Amino acid sequence: MTPALLHHLILAVADDMIAHADELTELDRAVGDGDHGINMKRGFEAVRADAGSTAEKPLPDALKAIGTQLVMKVGGASGPLYGTLFLALSKEIAPDASNLPTAFAKAVEAVKARGKSQPGQKTMLDVLAPVQTALAEGGGDLSARLPGVAASAADATIPMLATRGRASFLGERSIGHMDPGARSSALIVASVCRALED
Incomplete structure (x- = not known):
């Protein structure tokens, strides 16, 4: 994990999140309070602004810096949850990312604990858990397969009944809409x- 690659990764994620802010906001209008896209954009604009200095850090420290920015800048439930994901990953990941599957599994467990939720409740975990499973299974084509795994998992939240988060207040009306957190997780x-393929 060179500083140049890390810088490239940070910019790629931040730029995509900023570019999809309107889509995420529209998704959140259907099941939440309509601020997911705005909040994620604000958080990743801050991450992007610090990308140069963050990329010079060892990978664990870089992930900690990103997680801290997200906690501070992203409002709503998403800030603490995404912050927890990156901060937990920072504590577990090896500097060369050689233990990514086990580190990611610990990070997903931390998100479950923070959100007091499980997969199947129409949240970001409905994407993170299948991605974790795919990482654990391994294979040389992971970077080619994972986006499809994540996108399919996000699509699978559409028919779900939300039982956690703000969408759960809608009851049956939450059915038929993609979860915004699942979509933003799939985008990341x-x-x-x-x-990584570039």
Whole structure:
């Protein structure tokens, strides 16, 4: 993990999140309070502004810096949840990312604990958990497969009944809409994989 590659990865994720802010906001209007895209854009604009200095850090420290920015800048439930994902990953990941599957599994567990939720409740975990499973299974074509895994998992939230988060207040009306957090999680996975393939 060179500083140049890390810089490329940070910019790829931040630029995609900023570019999809309107889409995420529209998704959140259907099931939440309509601020997911705005909040994620604000958070990743801050991450992008610090990309140069962050990329010079060892990978664990870089992930900690990103997680801290997201906690501070992203409002709503998403800030603490995404912050937890990156901060937990920073504590577990090896500097060369050689233990990514096990580190990511610990990070997903941390998100479950922070959100007091499980896969199947129409949240970002419905993407993170299948991605974790695919990482654990391994294979040489992971960066080619993972975006599809994540996108399919996000699509699978559409028919779900939300039982956690703000969408759960809608009851049956939450059915038929993609979860915004699942979509933003899938976007991050796709951005990282695409940047690694560049």
